[in-house]
Amino acid sequence: MLGGWGRLEEAETEHRAVLHIRQRVLGEDHPGTLISRDNLAGVLGGWGRLEEAETEHRAVLHIRQRVSGTE
Numbered sequence: 001m002l003g004g005w006g007r008l009e010e011a012e013t014e015h016r017a018v019l020h021i022r023q024r025v026l027g028e029d030h031p032g033t034l035i036s037r038d039n040l041a042g043v044l045g046g047w048g049r050l051e052e053a054e055t056e057h058r059a060v061l062h063i064r065q066r067v068s069g070t071e
Contacts, residue, residue: 008046015040029067034060 019036026033041056 008043011043012040012047015043029063034063 015036019033019040022030022033022036037056037060041053041060044050044056045053
């Protein structure tokens with residue numbers, strides 16, 4: 001929501017904090033963790049940090065394919 005209001009710096013900080021907690025509590029492969037990574041990637045894209053955003057999106061895709069298969 002913060003990113004939608006143009007408050008990208010705050011949004012990035014919040015998404016990184018949530019991601020860190022989810023990684024620690026739920027693990028790297030948990031759907032909630034992957035959603036957090038996607039959310040962070042969206043904010044990074046909003047900043048114009050497209051390479052970082054792409055890296056996050058590709059990492060999420062790789063995990064989802066490994067866990068669930070390519071179909």
